[in-house]
Amino acid sequence: MALMSASVPLVEIRQVTKAYRPPGGAPAISVLRAASLTVTAGEAVAIVGPSGSGKSTLLNLIGALDQPDEGEVLLDGTALSTLGEAALARLRRDKIGFVFQSHHLLPHCSVLENVLVPVLAGHSHTDPAIEDRARHLLKRVGLTERMHQLPGRLSGGERQRAAVVRAVIQNPALLLADEPTGALDRAAATEIGSLLADLNGLDGVTLIVVTHSRELAEQLGRVVEMRDGRLVEL
Ligand SMILES: Nc1ncnc2c1ncn2[C@@H]1O[C@H](COP(=O)(O)OP(=O)(O)OP(=O)(O)O)[C@@H](O)[C@H]1O
Ligand SMILES: [Mg+2]
Numbered sequence: 705m706a707l708m709s710a711s712v713p714l715v716e717i718r719q720v721t722k723a724y725r726p727p728g729g730a731p732a733i734s735v736l737r738a739a740s741l742t743v744t745a746g747e748a749v750a751i752v753g754p755s756g757s758g759k760s761t762l763l764n765l766i767g768a769l770d771q772p773d774e775g776e777v778l779l780d781g782t783a784l785s786t787l788g789e790a791a792l793a794r795l796r797r798d799k800i801g802f803v804f805q806s807h808h809l810l811p812h813c814s815v816l817e818n819v820l821v822p823v824l825a826g827h828s829h830t831d832p833a834i835e836d837r838a839r840h841l842l843k844r845v846g847l848t849e850r851m852h853q854l855p856g857r858l859s860g861g862e863r864q865r866a867a868v869v870r871a872v873i874q875n876p877a878l879l880l881a882d883e884p885t886g887a888l889d890r891a892a893a894t895e896i897g898s899l900l901a902d903l904n905g906l907d908g909v910t911l912i913v914v915t916h917s918r919e920l921a922e923q924l925g926r927v928v929e930m931r932d933g934r935l936v937e938l
Contacts, residue, residue, distance in 0.1 A: 712781035714878060714910050715743040715766055717935075720775035722761055735761050736772070737933030745877065748904040748911040750921035752938075753930030759914040760805060760882055762930065766912060767800050767880050768792045779878070797822065801871030801909075803881035807863045809855040809870075815842065816851045819870040834873065841869045845899055861892025868899055872909065879903065881913045885920055897923045
């Protein structure tokens with residue numbers, strides 16, 4: 705029996721462990737040790753913790769970009785371990801937006817083309833409605849004037865804003881953002897913070913955001929800390 709979607713957490717991480725095994729038989733580095741987290745649809749969660757504590761590792765597991773050694777990651781009640789590659793790719797495309805720790809914009813494509821990349825991945829041409837959405841979102845983040853420029857000509861904050869727009873172009877239920885304000889000055893960081901808050905508050909996008917910024921963490925509300933491979937509610 706399928707449960708009512710409302711009663712199932714959007715993201716559930718159950719006792720997940722992950723170790724990296726260096727080549728050459730050196731001892732494995734244990735990064736996640738029984739990490740657990742439950743995120744309800746509509747929540748905004750900040751993940752904080754020292755450098756190297758496993759925050760990006762955790763985000764990759766939630767985004768189905770990597771697999772845990774033990775434990776389960778469930779999205780909308782479905783254990784990712786039960787899905788094949790094609791289903792995982794579909795899930796990443798349809799439900800999840802990812803803002804990576806470095807923005808990964810394509811240098812030879814304009815800002816507008818960059819934000820349409822996830823759409824083009826699924827189709828041979830762009831639906832005009834999606835292109836309208838791209839223009840609308842770029843306007844919302846103040847990038848209308850920059851839309852036809854190459855990322856190399858943008859400031860760090862403008863590139864991050866473009867990366868956020870690209871991540872939400874297909875209206876994902878879940879946005880995973882890894883240090884979206886890293887390397888930005890305070891003003892640019894505040895802009896990204898309010899953009900994320902809007903996406904959560906106005907559009908209902910569930911947010912899981914890794915950040916070193918106390919300000920951004922407070923803006924999001926719920927804060928969990930990665931500590932010795934586990935997640936601790938603050
Ligand atoms: N692909 C990999 N192979 C081997 N070790 C890795 C790999 N990815 C991460 N690690 C190691 O796992 C640990 C956790 O890395 P992770 O990138 O998750 O940390 P983080 O909390 O995101 O750090 P930061 O705040 O610096 O981004 C680190 O010690 C890192 O060196
Ligand atoms: Mg990281």
